[in-house]
Amino acid sequence: MNDVTDLHAEFDGERLPPGQRETTRFPVLSKGGTPSVADDPTLDVYGAVGTELSLSIPDLEELGAEAQRQDFHCVTGWSRFDCEFYGLPFPRLADHAGVDGAVHVMFHAHDGYTTNLPLGECDRQEVLFAWELDGEPLAGEHGGPLRVVTPHKYAYKGAKWVSGVEFLTEPERGYWEKRGYSDTANPWEEERYA
Ligand SMILES: Nc1nc2c(c(=O)[nH]1)N[C@H]1C(S)=C(S)[C@@H](COP(=O)(O)O)O[C@H]1N2
Numbered sequence: 445m446n447d448v449t450d451l452h453a454e455f456d457g458e459r460l461p462p463g464q465r466e467t468t469r470f471p472v473l474s475k476g477g478t479p480s481v482a483d484d485p486t487l488d489v490y491g492a493v494g495t496e497l498s499l500s501i502p503d504l505e506e507l508g509a510e511a512q513r514q515d516f517h518c519v520t521g522w523s524r525f526d527c528e529f530y531g532l533p534f535p536r537l538a539d540h541a542g543v544d545g546a547v548h549v550m551f552h553a554h555d556g557y558t559t560n561l562p563l564g565e566c567d568r569q570e571v572l573f574a575w576e577l578d579g580e581p582l583a584g585e586h587g588g589p590l591r592v593v594t595p596h597k598y599a600y601k602g603a604k605w606v607s608g609v610e611f612l613t614e615p616e617r618g619y620w621e622k623r624g625y626s627d628t629a630n631p632w633e634e635e636r637y638a
């Protein structure tokens with residue numbers, strides 16, 4: 445298991461970011477209800493890439509899935525330590541598609557949610573397309589069958605029920621980023637609101 449719970453060191457912070465409290469529960473935070481998503485979803489990869497792709501979870505697994513132990517920080521103030529996610533690191537997907545002029549990424553989800561990151565901030569090993577948590581298939585309310593996790597950012601940067609990854613040549617803002625949440629979302633700098 446690849447342990448990335450020491451990620452805070454890169455941001456010169458403690459393991460528990462400022463203003464957060466640790467919880468052993470796993471609260472559900474969704475803008476609406478849990479959408480119905482096929483058990484065998486496809487992830488569309490498109491925009492400024494060499495090859496547009498439509499990938500199933502088995503396709504993602506074949507590109508080089510791995511297990512990682514990660515911490516999860518919600519902007520509303522709770523952190524859950526030691527989440528064991530299994531999924532595909534973003535860089536493997538980006539390499540497979542072949543980034544072609546992109547500087548930014550928009551993640552799209554089945555509930556209409558979107559969230560954005562600069563390419564350099566999602567082309568990181570700990571950004572996972574995840575379909576298992578703690579040895580079980582990811583629960584629907586937590587974004588199953590497939591979600592993104594971003595342990596170096598507040599968790600709104602990780603789209604549950606992810607449906608598409610759009611590579612962009614200009615920055616754009618996602619759902620919460622347009623509604624007053626921080627675009628940069630660094631938990632160790634408490635970048636909660638814009
Ligand atoms: N598609 C989608 N992804 C989403 C959200 C959402 O409403 N829809 N909420 C975000 C927020 S604000 C947080 S804190 C985390 C919560 O994940 P959890 O419900 O598994 O705790 O998912 C993020 N990803």
Ligand SMILES: [Mo]
Pocket residue numbers: 473518519520599600
């Ligand atoms: Mo959140």
